[in-house]
Every structure is written in C-alpha cells, then in structure tokens.
Amino acid sequence: MDKRYQVFISSTFVDLVDERREVMQALLEMDCMPAGMELFPAGNEDQWTLIKGVIEQSDYYLVILGGRYGSMTEEGISYTEKEYDYAVELGIPVMGFVIAAPDNVPVGKTDKNEAAAAKLDEFRAKVQTRMTKDWKNAEDLGSKVTRGLMHLIKNNPRPGWVRGDHAMTPEVQVEIAELEAKVAKLEKKEIEASASSVALIDRNFAHGQEVTDLEVIYTGYLSGDVEDDLTQVGSHSLTWDAIFDTLGPSMLDEATERALRAKLNSRLVVDLWARSESWTEDVQDLSVDITDESWGSVVVQLRALGLITNGSKRRPVSDKAVYWKLTQAGDDYLVSLRAVPSAAKHQHDS
Missing domain, CATH: 1.10.10.10 (Winged helix-like DNA-binding domain superfamily/Winged helix DNA-binding domain)
Incomplete structure (x- = not known):
C-alpha cells in the first residue's frame, strides 16, 4: 500500500526562501506532502491554532536553522522554537538542519539584536540534542533533507496518508470479512443461548398449586x-x-x-x-x-x-x-x- 507522509517544515522565512523552496522540492520528489507557513491562508483566525492543527496532522517535523531567531510571540519565544517544542511534546519524529558555518552567514540574514542572537544560540543547542545535519547552501540542504528523511521514515514508522480507493486492500477486505464472520457467529451463539435458557421464577415464595x-x-x-x-x-x-x-x-x-x-x-x-x-x-x-x-x-x-x-x-x-x-x-x-x-x-x- 502506497503511503504519503505529511512533513512540516519549520524555519524563519525571509532569510531562507531559497532553502525552503529546495526542501519542498526534495519532499515532493519523495512523494511527501510538505506543510509550512507558505500554505497558511491569511485571515483573522488565530494563527497559532491553525499551525498546531497542521503539526498534529503531520507525520514528521523538520526544523531549519540559519542566521535568524525569528519573530517572537508574547511569551518571548520565536514561532519556530514554539513549533519545535510542540512537535516534540506530541512525540512527532523531528530532525534538525543547522547551518554549518553561522559566522559566514551574510549580515543581511542575521539577527542584529544581541538578545535574539543569544536566543538563537540556545535554540540551536536545544535542536542539536536530537538528530541533526549540517548544511552549507540550498542545494546541499535539499540533498541532506532527502537522505535524512529516508532515515527518519525507516526508523520511525508513521501512519501516513493513503488514497481512499487504495485503502481497502485485499488483505484488509479479508480481515474485515473474517471479523464480520466472527461477530455473526458470536451473535448467533448469544441468540441461541438466550432462546434455550428459560428464566426461572423465585421458588422461595408460595407458587404453583399452593x-x-x-x-x-x-x-x-x-x-x-x-x-x-x-x-x-x-x-x-x-x-x-x-x-x-x-x-x-x-x-x-x-x-x-x-x-x-x-x-x-x-x-x-x-x-x-x-x-x-x-x-x-x-x-x-x-x-x-x-x-x-x-x-x-x-x-x-x-x-x-x-x-x-x-x-x-x-x-x-x-x-x-x-x-x-x-x-x-x-x-x-x-x-x-x-x-x-x-x-x-x-x-x-x-
């Protein structure tokens, strides 16, 4: 049965447009379904509620770290880190992709705020406690994602998604038929038992010909x-x-x-x-x-x-x-x- 996996891509956006495009292309070539902020419609609906729902429906989670920590929530944490923490909390298999040489990132793609830069260092250290791979450029990142996700899928099986017309395989049909037969057999036994057993009156009290x-x-x-x-x-x-x-x-x-x-x-x-x-x-x-x-x-x-x-x-x-x-x-x-x-x-x- 062919399965397709939904993969959530988490990262800052403006500084990693090319890298995200490369990752999405790599996922599509693997017959996976990428999910990320590009797909979120603009609207008045609470954005975090929408993001949570997409993460919950995803099979795997990828986080890409470059030179920026990203915009922060009211709690003082970036949306990227908040997404990462939520995926970990749900037990979704995660993999991090960390830029190999942070010091070489162009100034225009780095945080100018020292506090944000410090938070990025802390976040990078957190991500590196789990499975991570270094990347140098967009093309390198794409190939690393392909190999890394294959390894993640092999070692962390997930439900995935199946086309409705492919979900009912011959094996599943046989299994359902066997279960239906068992249920029918049990129901027949129950009916027969009910028909054959006569409910008795309480003969401790006067009855019959008394x-x-x-x-x-x-x-x-x-x-x-x-x-x-x-x-x-x-x-x-x-x-x-x-x-x-x-x-x-x-x-x-x-x-x-x-x-x-x-x-x-x-x-x-x-x-x-x-x-x-x-x-x-x-x-x-x-x-x-x-x-x-x-x-x-x-x-x-x-x-x-x-x-x-x-x-x-x-x-x-x-x-x-x-x-x-x-x-x-x-x-x-x-x-x-x-x-x-x-x-x-x-x-x-x-």
Whole structure:
C-alpha cells in the first residue's frame, strides 16, 4: 500500500526562501506532502491554532536553522522554537538542519539584536540534542533533507496518508470479512443461548398449586326482591397458578392494575358458580370484588416470584394508571402453563 507522509517544515522565512523552496522540492520528489507557513491562508483566525492543527496532522517535523531567531510571540519565544517544542511534546519524529558555518552567514540574514542572537544560540543547542545535519547552501540542504528523511521514515514508522480507493486492500477486505464472520457467529451463539435458557421464577415464595385465601366482597340481590340487597365479606381460595393463568395473558403487553383486578374478579365469579354454592341459587346479579388488601398481596406475591414488573412505556402525564407487565421469567412460566404440547410428540415419547 502506497503511503504519503505529511512533513512540516519549520524555519524563519525571509532569510531562507531559497532553502525552503529546495526542501519542498526534495519532499515532493519523495512523494511527501510538505506543510509550512507558505500554505497558511491569511485571515483573522488565530494563527497559532491553525499551525498546531497542521503539526498534529503531520507525520514528521523538520526544523531549519540559519542566521535568524525569528519573530517572537508574547511569551518571548520565536514561532519556530514554539513549533519545535510542540512537535516534540506530541512525540512527532523531528530532525534538525543547522547551518554549518553561522559566522559566514551574510549580515543581511542575521539577527542584529544581541538578545535574539543569544536566543538563537540556545535554540540551536536545544535542536542539536536530537538528530541533526549540517548544511552549507540550498542545494546541499535539499540533498541532506532527502537522505535524512529516508532515515527518519525507516526508523520511525508513521501512519501516513493513503488514497481512499487504495485503502481497502485485499488483505484488509479479508480481515474485515473474517471479523464480520466472527461477530455473526458470536451473535448467533448469544441468540441461541438466550432462546434455550428459560428464566426461572423465585421458588422461595408460595407458587404453583399452593393455595391462597383471598378476601372478597359478594354483592347482589335476592331473587324476586330487588330491594333486598346482599353484601357480605367472604373468602375464596385459588392456587397461585390459577391466579397467574388468569392475569398473565393480559400482561403480554402491558395492562392497567384496574383491568387486571377486573379480570380476577370475573374469574372469581365464574369459579364461584362452578362450585355450585347452595346460597348462590337465590342470588341475582352476583358480583365478587377482591378487597384492596388481598389484591395488594397478590401483586406483591407475583412480584416476589419475579413474574411481573412495572410497565415502562412512555405515556401522557395525564395518565395516572398503574401498569404491569410480564418479566422474562413470567413470560416463560405463562408459556409452560398455557402452551399445548404436541400430541404426536406425546405418542412418540410413550
């Protein structure tokens, strides 16, 4: 895969125009992408923010030192040195190119300010603590950059840049296909495991065919006399399976507590008539209502068993109803109660 590397060129500008041009030409001949102050557009945008962004995107950093320290920032450091320090801080591979004979630099290309000249000496010493090469003139600098950068690339591999249509190599395509296959396999295993594992209820609490006594209120009127009301408190026994078998289907989605309670009351009426209680023969419009206390006990028990939980669908603020729904354990348990096994399988097993 062909990679191109972005190389940041840092130096003073006016005194090194020819040298920078030579370096840029050398980088282009190496299929590298030079980046430097020549490429920065004029504008009101904070210049240092722009420079930082370009350095961060660069693979390598080259600093060229001639006879000038350069214009300084408010902190009293030249932009060139500030760029150098930032590249070092980021861990970008750097290489310095220092003029071989500083004393021979033409006066017009040197600092006339003694303070700036001293800062340049200090900066030169800092750069020379890392990999550096001396240069004599523009042509010499160009050839030194070519050889130096080749060495830098060989010993300090960097991500580089790749054309979008070249990035997806056959090797990468194979690797992606293998990863996609692994993900699909893991997802299949997860689905199968989820389908094969049945969530269990908490059997530490009364359940199944164990019986509970529900406190109920019977209401109606005696046959032939609508004015003779019947209202009395009584007790009605049901198994926990019977209660859940009655309420469960309504909670496959979500159901209000009021609707569930009405469902259980209807079951109690049917169950009462089925028992052929003698006293019911003379009662018309019989209804059975579970008391608040017993209904609360039913809800608590089903929650304790892990069969139901509060509804979670978003509803209007005006809806003050309490909603209940099945848990996964509740759904699985309802299926075990309600699902009809295959007759063919039963015959085969027998």
